Amino acid sequence: MMRSTRQGTTCAESEEMTMQQLMGMMQGLQEAMAASKVEQDRMQEDLTACQARNEELCRMNEDLRRGWRNHTGQRDVDEPEPFTPPREFSTPFSQKIWRR
Helix, strand or coil, X not given: CHHHHHHHHHHHHHHXXXXXXXXXXXXXXXXXXXXXXXXXXXXXXXHHXXXXXXXXXXXXXXXXXXXXXXXXXXXXCCCCCCCCCCCCCCCHHHHHHHHC
């Protein structure tokens, strides 16, 4: 009889320990979920700010394109393009290629 009483006590203690472990795990998971929610909210705010900045940059880009089109459309057709002399290559390898 004495042996079964000890086994009963040990079983109850191990069940209690398991319940404490489960409660600790649940609390840890709840804390992790709360931290994850905070991080998710921060990331959503960053995403919203990035989207707004992207839209602003797209508008600026389109304004620049319109300005460029207007600028190139006003240029005189008779105006000659500026002459750019060819580059000189000073390496022996490139000189050999240019001589061919």
